[in-house]
Amino acid sequence: MLTKISKIIALVIFTVVLTGCANSDLSHRYLMRGQVVSATPDNIVVCVGFDDGAKVGQILETYRFTLNDDNDDGADFFQKVEKGQVKIEEIMNEHFAKVSVVxxxxKKFDMVQLKK
Structure with a gap:
């Protein structure tokens, strides 16, 4: 009886954790993290807006994930490479903001995150 209850509790915890990991809105709202969706010389747009708590003047770190050349056992396949900083110039709507490079x-698809 106790083992059956333990298995049910473990299954419920696993389901809750799995559901939490699948919810990307959580990372947007509390970590203020997004992605560069458009990058031309005169117009850079990121998917961070009002709903994420973005404000004009905030500095976001930019980074890119690249393949890791390290072939050692246990090495991660990708590495996070810092690429610079951008400044929010205009909040377009609840989802997007225009930024300038500091x-x-x-590049398009780079990741952005609020500087801590």
Missing amino acids: KGTV
């Missing part, structure tokens, strides 16, 4: 380089 330093470094920015």
Whole structure:
């Protein structure tokens, strides 16, 4: 009886954790993290807006995930490489903001996160 209850509790905990991991809105809302969705020389747009708590003037770190050349056992396949910083110039709506490059380089699909 006790083993059956333990299995049910473990299954419920696993389901809750799995559901939490699948909810990307959580990372947007509490970590203020997004992605560069458009990057031209005169217009860079990121998917961070009002709903994420974005404000004009905030500095976001930019980074890119690249394949890791390290072939050692246990090495991660991808590594996080910092690429620079962007500044929020205009909040377009609840989902998007226009930014300008403060330093470094920015490409479409780079990740952005509020500087801590």
